[in-house]
Amino acid sequence: MIKKDDNVYQVLDRYPELADVFGSFGLTCIGCPGSAMESIEDAAMGHDVDVDALLEKINERLK
Secondary structure, three states: OOOOOOEHHHHHHHOHHHHHHHHHOOOOOOOOHHHHOOEHHHHHHHOOOOHHHHHHHHHHHHO
């Protein structure tokens, strides 16, 4: 299960298939230098995205 405090880069490195989920929320994290330093919550807040909705979709995809 992916959580708010998980690092964006590490999540996408482990689960590249999640890139389209991030993208559907306007987060084009692959290739972004900030992804290596940001948690999912930080990235969501920086782009005015509902982190709970994002995590719901991410974890749905991983099931």
